[in-house]
Amino acid sequence: xxxxxxxxxxxxxxxxxxxxxxxxxxxxxxALLIAFPAYYGIQDLINDGNLTRIGNNLVDGLSNxxxxxxxxxxxxxxxxxxxxxxxxxxxxxMIGAFTSFxxxxxxxxxxxxGTGGLIGGLLVTLVVAMLVSGSLNVMIERVGYRPLRGAxxxxxxxxxxxxxxxxxxxxxxxxxxxxxxxxxxIHSQKELFNVFGLSISRGDLLAVVVTVPLVLLLTSFxxxxxxxxxxxxxxxxxxxxxxxxxxxxxxISLTFLLGGLLAGAAGLINTLYQTSVWxxxxxxxxxxxxxxxxxxxxxxxxxxxxxxxxxGIIQQVSDNRIGxxxxxxxxxxxxxxxxxxxxQGLIGEETREAG
Amino acid sequence: xxxLRELRTREWTKYLLPAVVLxxxxxxxxxxxxxxxxxxxxxxxxxYVVMALGLNLVVGxxxxxxxxxxxxxxxxxxxxxxxxxxxxxxVGGEDGIHIGVSGFAATLPGIHxxxxxxxxxxxxxxxxxxxIIGLPTLRLRGDYIAIVxxxxxxxxxxxxxxxxxITLIGDYKxxxxxxxxxxxxxxxxxxxxxxxxxxxxxxxYWTVFAMVLVVLFVNIRLRDSKLGRAWIALREDxxxxxxxxxxxxxxxxxxxxxxxxxxxxxxxxxxxxFSSVNANQFQFGFSIFILAMVxxxxxxxxxxxxxGAVALSFVNTRLIPDVLDQGWVGKKLTDLGLDFSFVEISxxxxxxxxxxxxxxxxxxxLPERRRKMELTEGIGETxxxxxxxx
Numbered sequence: 001x002x003x004x005x006x007x008x009x010x011x012x013x014x015x016x017x018x019x020x021x022x023x024x025x026x027x028x029x030x031a032l033l034i035a036f037p038a039y040y041g042i043q044d045l046i047n048d049g050n051l052t053r054i055g056n057n058l059v060d061g062l063s064n065x066x067x068x069x070x071x072x073x074x075x076x077x078x079x080x081x082x083x084x085x086x087x088x089x090x091x092x093x094m095i096g097a098f099t100s101f102x103x104x105x106x107x108x109x110x111x112x113x114g115t116g117g118l119i120g121g122l123l124v125t126l127v128v129a130m131l132v133s134g135s136l137n138v139m140i141e142r143v144g145y146r147p148l149r150g151a152x153x154x155x156x157x158x159x160x161x162x163x164x165x166x167x168x169x170x171x172x173x174x175x176x177x178x179x180x181x182x183x184x185x186i187h188s189q190k191e192l193f194n195v196f197g198l199s200i201s202r203g204d205l206l207a208v209v210v211t212v213p214l215v216l217l218l219t220s221f222x223x224x225x226x227x228x229x230x231x232x233x234x235x236x237x238x239x240x241x242x243x244x245x246x247x248x249x250x251x252i253s254l255t256f257l258l259g260g261l262l263a264g265a266a267g268l269i270n271t272l273y274q275t276s277v278w279x280x281x282x283x284x285x286x287x288x289x290x291x292x293x294x295x296x297x298x299x300x301x302x303x304x305x306x307x308x309x310x311x312g313i314i315q316q317v318s319d320n321r322i323g324x325x326x327x328x329x330x331x332x333x334x335x336x337x338x339x340x341x342x343x344q345g346l347i348g349e350e351t352r353e354a355g
Numbered sequence: 356x357x358x359l360r361e362l363r364t365r366e367w368t369k370y371l372l373p374a375v376v377l378x379x380x381x382x383x384x385x386x387x388x389x390x391x392x393x394x395x396x397x398x399x400x401x402x403y404v405v406m407a408l409g410l411n412l413v414v415g416x417x418x419x420x421x422x423x424x425x426x427x428x429x430x431x432x433x434x435x436x437x438x439x440x441x442x443x444x445x446v447g448g449e450d451g452i453h454i455g456v457s458g459f460a461a462t463l464p465g466i467h468x469x470x471x472x473x474x475x476x477x478x479x480x481x482x483x484x485x486x487i488i489g490l491p492t493l494r495l496r497g498d499y500i501a502i503v504x505x506x507x508x509x510x511x512x513x514x515x516x517x518x519x520x521i522t523l524i525g526d527y528k529x530x531x532x533x534x535x536x537x538x539x540x541x542x543x544x545x546x547x548x549x550x551x552x553x554x555x556x557x558x559x560y561w562t563v564f565a566m567v568l569v570v571l572f573v574n575i576r577l578r579d580s581k582l583g584r585a586w587i588a589l590r591e592d593x594x595x596x597x598x599x600x601x602x603x604x605x606x607x608x609x610x611x612x613x614x615x616x617x618x619x620x621x622x623x624x625x626x627x628x629f630s631s632v633n634a635n636q637f638q639f640g641f642s643i644f645i646l647a648m649v650x651x652x653x654x655x656x657x658x659x660x661x662x663g664a665v666a667l668s669f670v671n672t673r674l675i676p677d678v679l680d681q682g683w684v685g686k687k688l689t690d691l692g693l694d695f696s697f698v699e700i701s702x703x704x705x706x707x708x709x710x711x712x713x714x715x716x717x718x719x720x721l722p723e724r725r726r727k728m729e730l731t732e733g734i735g736e737t738x739x740x741x742x743x744x745x
């Protein structure tokens with residue numbers, strides 16, 4: 001309307017301020033993300049003359065990021081399909097970790113178990129942890145979210161917060177309120193090989209080896225299988241999906257199951273990697289993974305993985321350089337910045353919420 | 356019968372019940388010993404009423420889910436930590452800075468400002484902080500707002516928990532880190548003796564009761580004002596409200612600022628009452644505790660929120676430690692061989708309340724008429740998760 005009085009030539013050229021603001025929203029976040037490790041990289045170059053320290057941060061960050069990616073996928077799947085921030089998802093991850101720890105005790109796995117027994121035991125643990133987390137997630141959806149399908153959008157979010165606290169307290173009852181050390185089954189800090197001073201430990205390898213196949217499996221499931229197609233249809237338009245004969249409730253349950261399965265796997269890897277479990281680990285992990293999901297563009301599977309890796313690196317750099325008591329604040333600051341300047345994320349489409 | 360009906364139509368009768376209740380609440384300490392565990396619980400409950408009413412402005416009236424309300428508790432409590440203790444010992448030379456304080460506090464080093472002035476300071480700090488927290492959420496809607504406010508709450512908590520690493524001008528730290536700042540000056544109101552929580556709790560009770568009265572009055576007046584109607588319009592349909600000429604930015608920021616200010620004065624009071632400010636309390640759980648009060652009572656319903664706050668506060672101070680742990684239930688559980696205390700899992704109980712209320716009775720104990728209509732008949736934000744994609 002405003003352009004009516006302006007000549008065509010002027011109207012075509014966007015104003016400088018618009019160009020600048022578009023530029024910032026497009027590349028600002030990326031610049032901000034790169035600036036953080038880059039700053040410390042330059043500092044290393046000046047102080048040590050090489051990039052070993054920041055390189056090691058990046059490697060550790062990648063393996064951390066692999067875990068966050070698995071958790072973030074759960075957020076993104078659920079948000080994509082019912083536009084709900086599943087606040088209890090971090091606690092599902094925590095329950096996965098607790099299940100693994102408990103199961104090791106039952107199976108008698110210790111740091112001295114032989115390789116064959118260890119691999120077998122861990123595979124059993126992986127399956128059980130995934131199933132426990134997955135079915136728990138489905139149950140929460142059934143009890144807490146499904147009755148609220150027609151309610152205002154904030155209602156299921158509030159139940160999600162409620163479930164998050166309930167599960168945290170289940171964790172307290174289970175293993176107590178303090179951090180619990182876990183047998184270092186795989187000797188996760190043991191160096192496997194060393195490239196240009198970058199040490200790759202067993203834990204790093206494990207995180208990547210478990211995450212990559214799971215992510216590939218998930219993406220191909222969503223992209224190719226019949227049920228995956230139903231999920232995508234429901235995400236696009238639930239009403240129309242219903243008309244096409246898709247059982248929307250089952251599809252949503254399936255989504256929660258998938259998210260829970262991944263969170264359970266992440267719980268196991270995290271326990272192996274960090275060698276400790278704590279009832280509160282889910283809260284922090286949940287927020288970090290949610291930040292990752294938003295960073296990648298919520299609802300976007302590839303975005304969640306990308307976001308997870310980036311957040312993992314930021315977390316590691318911040319842990320190592322600023323001090324880990326500040327890491328949550330750093331991550332939340334990034335969360336706020338993303339929400340404000342690029343709510344659609346790095347590779348996401350504009351969502352209704354953010355638009 | 357007829358006279359009763361006549362009475363009901365009179366204008367003043369609708370004030371009768373609140374007036375009687377308030378009078379009873381005001382006078383009841385006279386019938387209790389001055390130093391009493393039950394009084395202590397009542398003082399806490401009233402302080403939480405102030406907090407919950409503040410949060411109700413934001414969540415209940417304006418419909419902006421704020422999960423970071425602890426930020427205002429933190430700022431209010433830190434205000435007394437900074438301005439009413441000997442934390443900044445070196446300030447103003449050996450003597451310290453004293454404004455409007457008498458008695459013992461006037462002889463101590465550090466900054467010592469009168470409680471009433473600190474309240475004003477806390478209101479200003481929290482209102483500004485509320486507006487700053489609100490700014491990034493202006494473009495967002497619904498659950499994203501909840502997450503951004505949650506992030507701010509966590510950031511502010513973290514900053515105070517690690518504040519001993521932050522040095523302000525000169526040698527002064529931002530906070531005492533994980534250690535608490537104590538002792539805090541007792542409340543010193545002109546023409547009255549300074550309060551002493553070790554001897555007599557009544558003055559504290561009446562102070563917080565006066566705060567509740569002010570906040571209640573402001574809340575009711577705000578609800579019926581143009582601004583309050585704008586908030587409710589915003590909650591019901593933001594687009595419609597905007598096209599009717601409700602200025603979105605101003606209205607939203609005012610909601611955050613007012614709600615924050617109430618949280619701030621409650622925080623300042625609690626800091627003084629405990630005579631210590633500990634940054635470890637600034638946790639997400641506190642926000643949920645207050646949110647559970649608002650939801651239990653009924654979003655947007657002033658009297659409902661008052662009831663919810665009092666009820667949950669007593670659940671926290673009485674029901675969980677005394678009745679559940681020490682009482683019959685606790686004994687039965689110990690007999691069964693279950694060894695745990697309910698105090699440990701109190702936040703799980705609050706979470707349970709959130710879930711139960713949302714699933715079974717989302718309008719709360721004492722629902723506000725309008726909100727109930729929205730929930731049951733589908734005005735406003737009722738686009739279901741499905742329709743939401745339109």
